[in-house]
Amino acid sequence: MVKRVRRFIWTAVLILVLTVLAACGTDNHAADNGVVPSANTGAVAAASSMPADAGSSTPAEAATRTVAGEFGDVEIPVNPQRIAGIYVEDYLKALGITPVVQWYHPSWGKQDYLNLDVPEFDVSGSIEALLEKDPDLIILDGGADAAKVEQYSKVAPTYRLPEQVLQDSRQMLTAIADALGVPEKAEVALAEYDQKVEDGKAKLQQALGQEKVAVIRLNVADKTFALFGVKNRYTGVIYDQFGLTPIPMAAEMTDYQAIISEEVIPELEADHIIVFPDHGGWDTAENQEAVQVLAGPLWKNLPAVKKGNIYKMERSHWQSGAITANAMKLDDLLEAMVK
Incomplete structure (x- = not known):
């Protein structure tokens, strides 16, 4: 009985030793073949060196x-x-x-x-x-x-x-x-956008020619205005991509915008005026006092207003220079200016 127990113990020890030796041999073989994780893709490389039946894997997101x-x-x-x-x-x-x-x-x-x-x-x-x-x-x-x-x-x-x-x-x-x-997604989106701009630019130029355009923002809190220049990241697109002609003051600006008073508006000599509030909408309750400025006698006497060429726009996408917002600006202009 004792002999059988001893034989079992020695057999178990022998199996354990053989298993350890086999594992060491496998690791050395992997190292000899250059299976070493790089600094940037350690998790992925380590995962790829594991046997398929190892029971665990590293998701692609970890790379x-x-x-x-x-x-x-x-x-x-x-x-x-x-x-x-x-x-x-x-x-x-x-x-x-x-x-x-x-x-x-x-x-x-x-x-x-x-x-x-x-x-x-x-x-x-x-x-x-x-x-x-x-x-x-x-x-x-x-x-x-x-x-x-x-x-x-x-x-x-x-x-x-x-x-x-x-x-x-x-x-x-x-x-x-x-x-x-996903560069291919950008290529598709830009192809559609560029075609839209090409078509829209032609219609705007035909409708306006060289008539001058000003973009101003109504600053509700202090009832001042911000004139946006040609370099403005929100609205410069209407000049450099859509082909509209800026008023001289906007064309000469090196800053993105300039704060002006209501009294300066007539001096802009704009044929068309685009305006939007800096916060909220035209119907927002807290904006109503500031909005009344646009109903005053000074505004009513502006040539652009008399010709019906003042356009109240929604501030959200007009205060963004991103690709979707720019496409929406073009839609706004085509609807407002192309008869």
Whole structure:
């Protein structure tokens, strides 16, 4: 009886030793064949070296790639599923992507024209509020400096768009699509947009010729106006893409906008005036006192007003320079100016 027990024990020990030796041989063979994770794709490489029947795998979302942001290279997920695009939700929607939040500011509101059914993220509050939304990628535009990017990076990998693309909505769409690994979606969206612009530009030029256009914003709180120049990222598109002719003052501006009083409006000598409030809508209760300025005698005597060439626009997409908003601006202009 004792002999049989001893034989069983020695047999078990022998099997254990053989198993350990076999494992060591397998590891050495893998190392000899260069199966070593790289710095950027460690999780993926390690997963690919595992046997198919190992019983566990690494999802594709765990892989990362390097993109060049404004403040250096950033490691971002290859296949992000939960994207927070602060101020760039328009571009995500154009690419068929729904963000996990939509930016909101108590003084500015949000981009209502996107009709997004997602939670709001108050950009004036704590960035930590994003944590509960669990984004795996955050995309920022030019409103974020290096310090702000660092704060967002504590929540999730953060890609801040390079400064050189911010002036052109086409380039912004392309940069975002490239970062997300879907360049083909940007190509389709841009082809449709460019065709729309080409057709619309021809109609506008035929209707207006060289008649001069001014874009102004009614600042409700102090009843002043902001004249938008040709370099304005919100509305410069109507000049450089849609072919409209700016008034001289707007054409000469190097700043995005200039605050002017009501008395300056006649000096603009605009044939057409586009105007929108800085917050809320034309029917918003708190805007009504400021809106009455447009009904005063000074405005009524403007040549543009007498000709019916003043256009009250919805501020949400007119205060965005993104690709969807720009297409909507073109629709507004065609409806208002082309008879």
